[in-house]
Amino acid sequence: MHLEPLMMADMPEDESETGVMTKTKPKTQRPPRYKVMLLNDDYTPMEFVVMVLERFFGMTHAQAFEIMLTVHKKGLAVVGVFSHEIAETKVAQVMDFARRHQHPLQCTMEKED
Ligand code: TYC
Numbered sequence: 001m002h003l004e005p006l007m008m009a010d011m012p013e014d015e016s017e018t019g020v021m022t023k024t025k026p027k028t029q030r031p032p033r034y035k036v037m038l039l040n041d042d043y044t045p046m047e048f049v050v051m052v053l054e055r056f057f058g059m060t061h062a063q064a065f066e067i068m069l070t071v072h073k074k075g076l077a078v079v080g081v082f083s084h085e086i087a088e089t090k091v092a093q094v095m096d097f098a099r100r101h102q103h104p105l106q107c108t109m110e111k112e113d
Pocket of ligand 1: 042043046072113
């Protein structure tokens with residue numbers, strides 16, 4: 001069986017000059033994700049927060065109660081991670097719902113690391 005010698009011209013362009021392997025791995029780009037967080041306050045009723053988590057974040061009553069208690073005890077909790085557009089919509093829905101019911105509940109978003 002005949003094998004051709006490996007020529008510099010056969011190398012990928014970025015190592016043809018020096019023969020040093022410098023081939024770069026193309027990084028696959030994933031869209032950034034955003035954490036949506038609920039903040040604690042002294043006035044919003046616990047039942048209202050539970051309702052928000054059920055209504056806008058698709059949680060069961062038990063899940064919602066657990067997350068609400070985490071926010072109450074720790075000051076805040078991530079309640080979901082979404083695309084930028086979905087996260088913005090969730091924040092707007094929660095803030096609007098809280099405002100309409102005259103509760104000071106705060107919901108924010110932050111880019112994931
Ligand atoms: N701390 C509130 C209370 O004692 C309950 C509460 C929980 C408020 C979570 C906001 O995001 C919140 N009534």
